[in-house]
Amino acid sequence: GQNIDQPTEMTATEGAIVQINCTYQTSGFNGLFWYQQHAGEAPTFLSYNVLDGLEEKGRFSSFLSRSKGYSYLLLKELQMKDSASYLCAVMDSNYQLIWGAGTKLIIKP
Amino acid sequence: GAVVSQHPSWVICKSGTSVKIECRSLDFQATTMFWYRQFPKQSLMLMATSNEGSKATYEQGVEKDKFLINHASLTLSTLTVTSAHPEDSSFYICSAREGLADSGKLFFGSGTQLSVL
Numbered sequence: 001g002q003n004i005d006q007p008t009e010m011t012a013t014e015g016a017i018v019q020i021n022c023t024y025q026t027s028g029f030n031g032l033f034w035y036q037q038h039a040g041e042a043p044t045f046l047s048y049n050v051l052d053g054l055e056e057k058g059r060f061s062s063f064l065s066r067s068k069g070y071s072y073l074l075l076k077e078l079q080m081k082d083s084a085s086y087l088c089a090v091m092d093s094n095y096q097l098i099w100g101a102g103t104k105l106i107i108k109p
Numbered sequence: 110g111a112v113v114s115q116h117p118s119w120v121i122c123k124s125g126t127s128v129k130i131e132c133r134s135l136d137f138q139a140t141t142m143f144w145y146r147q148f149p150k151q152s153l154m155l156m157a158t159s160n161e162g163s164k165a166t167y168e169q170g171v172e173k174d175k176f177l178i179n180h181a182s183l184t185l186s187t188l189t190v191t192s193a194h195p196e197d198s199s200f201y202i203c204s205a206r207e208g209l210a211d212s213g214k215l216f217f218g219s220g221t222q223l224s225v226l
Contacts, residue, residue, distance in 0.1 A: 033214070040200075040220075040222070041219065041220065042115075042202050042204075042217035042218060042219050042220045043153070043202075043215075043217050044217070045214055045215070045216070048214060087152060087153070096155075097155075097215070099152045099153045099154075099155075100152060101151065101152040102151075102152050104150075
């Protein structure tokens, strides 16, 4: 079966760095996405990785290793507004998005 | 970026009534839209894929006669929850792809919180 694993919850301190991991097992691979979702709101797109390596976009970076079925989202210089759930999603061979359960990130002052 | 408008944002209704939720792509044409539901503290669950001009494709376990989807134009898809019951209370979110079918970048509507009394 298809499976996306990510931690349920993480806590970090304002100004620090946090890494949210995502491992996946899917039938085929056409890219991995990270979305941010604040409570009561719809998800917003953060990043897309289809090749191995690190993609940097401001304070957020996303890494992919296809051979390991592994990705992480790295958030630097954490701000209180970064408190949200972070969803990992993989596009399988049928171009269907398989969603992880999300990681709730709590930022403390 | 592309904008997807969804309304209403929230609705409270009596058990047994029907509720219609609209999803519009404002500045692009969306041949495919997706409907999700999300329970508190859980991830998105795909309900159905809505294709313009054809019948929707429902995920396993989703009752097509209860959740009616209509995608009459390239910019509008609607989800009607028929004869709603309290267990249908949930956060419903639509999304659309801009561009090619292999583009996984989705633009989401703002979601509809449905509460059935």
